[in-house]
Amino acid sequence: MSEGRSSGNCTVVLGCQWGDEGKGKIVDVLAAEVHVVARYQGGANAGHTVHVGDDEFILHQIPSGILHPGKRCLLGNGVVIEPLGFAEEYEGLEARGITVEGRVGVSQKAHLVMPYHRLLDQVSEDQATQKIGTTGRGIGPAYEDKAGRRGLRVSDFVHPDRVASLVEEGVQRARRRVTLLGGELPGDIGAMVEEALVAAERLHGLATDTGLEILNALRRGQDVLLEGAQGTALDLDHGTYPFVTSSNTTAGGAATGSGIGPTAIDEVIGVVKAYTTRVGNGPLPTGFQPELDEKFRELGGEFGATTGRPRRCGWFDAVLARYAARVNGLTGLAVTKLDVLDTLPEISIATAYRTSCGEIHEFPADTWQLDEAEPVYETLPGWEAPTGEARTLADLPAAARRYLDRIEELTETPVQMVSVGTRRRQIIRV
Numbered sequence: 001m002s003e004g005r006s007s008g009n010c011t012v013v014l015g016c017q018w019g020d021e022g023k024g025k026i027v028d029v030l031a032a033e034v035h036v037v038a039r040y041q042g043g044a045n046a047g048h049t050v051h052v053g054d055d056e057f058i059l060h061q062i063p064s065g066i067l068h069p070g071k072r073c074l075l076g077n078g079v080v081i082e083p084l085g086f087a088e089e090y091e092g093l094e095a096r097g098i099t100v101e102g103r104v105g106v107s108q109k110a111h112l113v114m115p116y117h118r119l120l121d122q123v124s125e126d127q128a129t130q131k132i133g134t135t136g137r138g139i140g141p142a143y144e145d146k147a148g149r150r151g152l153r154v155s156d157f158v159h160p161d162r163v164a165s166l167v168e169e170g171v172q173r174a175r176r177r178v179t180l181l182g183g184e185l186p187g188d189i190g191a192m193v194e195e196a197l198v199a200a201e202r203l204h205g206l207a208t209d210t211g212l213e214i215l216n217a218l219r220r221g222q223d224v225l226l227e228g229a230q231g232t233a234l235d236l237d238h239g240t241y242p243f244v245t246s247s248n249t250t251a252g253g254a255a256t257g258s259g260i261g262p263t264a265i266d267e268v269i270g271v272v273k274a275y276t277t278r279v280g281n282g283p284l285p286t287g288f289q290p291e292l293d294e295k296f297r298e299l300g301g302e303f304g305a306t307t308g309r310p311r312r313c314g315w316f317d318a319v320l321a322r323y324a325a326r327v328n329g330l331t332g333l334a335v336t337k338l339d340v341l342d343t344l345p346e347i348s349i350a351t352a353y354r355t356s357c358g359e360i361h362e363f364p365a366d367t368w369q370l371d372e373a374e375p376v377y378e379t380l381p382g383w384e385a386p387t388g389e390a391r392t393l394a395d396l397p398a399a400a401r402r403y404l405d406r407i408e409e410l411t412e413t414p415v416q417m418v419s420v421g422t423r424r425r426q427i428i429r430v
């Protein structure tokens with residue numbers, strides 16, 4: 001290895017569908033083997049659910065690596081941080097006996113989500129003719145301020161005057177926009193902002209150069225995991241625009257959003273659910289009819305971790321997964337929730353879409369084309385047997401192996417992990 005090249009291994013784990021792929025579980029399993037876990041984009045809209053023993057942890061901002069003692073957990077510059085929620089999560093973990101002190105670092109360059117962002121988000125979504133289905137937590141408006149070069153960053157807190165003027169301008173701007181939309185900022189907005197600023201001051205105490213920390217860890221031979229939120233089809237550039245999130249969820253975003261160069265990344269693992277789900281608005285080409293939709297929602301517990309919103313469900317979409325393999329440069333796949341399919345007599349996979357322009361095999365840029373897309377299905381036999389106890393591929397029923405083989409063929413990406421239940425031990429490493 002040449003001088004200056006990193007010697008630890010740097011792996012990105014990201015979602016390949018519309019989020020909620022079970023990344024939390026995969027990151028949790030892989031985090032046991034690394035020294036540093038860093039998030040690179042998104043805000044508190046993304047919730048990871050992780051089961052440790054009989055305990056369930058829902059993490060919105062702090063990387064789920066925190067559940068493994070001694071791991072360093074970072075929030076990169078690409079993340080937007082909601083200070084009060086962060087403080088609550090931090091204290092909630094400590095209250096449950098998890099040591100957080102000294103283990104969490106936030107990028108000096110990360111932007112903050114303030115109460116006026118949240119209010120603006122809610123009013124904008126209420127008034128929009130085309131609703132995106134945002135979580136209303138202010139993530140979008142905070143990223144808008146970042147791109148508009150008027151955002152509030154963690155590093156600003158060494159300059160109290162600058163913070164005061166940025167916040168004042170933020171409130172005024174939000175007031176004007178909310179008024180234009182026919183709403184009103186609440187009278188106690190000043191107190192809400194004050195409270196957020198007190199929590200933000202504490203965040204500043206955790207400030208670090210995440211890119212440098214990651215690179216130094218790699219140079220010391222330590223392994224690093226970069227954890228994405230949401231999924232490829234929600235990427236601001238590559239997703240089903242405008243029904244997307246406000247950040248780059250894809251692998252390129254892992255470099256930009258953590259502060260390292262792309263050449264420092266060794267592996268990119270794409271997490272796909274064994275079927276597809278979507279929360280929020282926008283097309284879902286393989287979406288089920290109501291009866292099967294309801295059945296999958298029950299079988300898979302498909303309700304949002306942050307909002308409790310029911311997710312729409314559908315068959316595995318290999319057109320999307322192949323696209324995700326391409327735009328992320330995947331080196332491997334982690335297939336989750338295989339066990340959810342255990343009782344089905346037959347399982348379908350979409351291999352192409354029929355549209356008014358003919359049959360297409362590549363995921364289209366035109367989101368509206370997806371609305372009319374009729375999936376071309378290939379149907380495989382189900383296995384109708386429990387898979388939750390399988391720990392090797394050989395333990396799986398032949399039909400389940402065939403299903404995984406077909407996903408591998410269609411995506412041209414090797415399946416490296418298969419999750420067969422919510423528990424840490426319910427995993428197959430290939």
Ligand code: GDP
Nearest residue numbers: 020021022023024025048049337419420421422
């Ligand atoms: P994330 O945001 O991608 O981490 O996904 P969520 O946290 O929204 O969804 C994952 C949910 O699925 C959690 O409740 C997990 O415990 C659960 N889960 C993850 N992997 C599996 C699996 O292999 N089988 C089953 N049945 N549930 C799983």
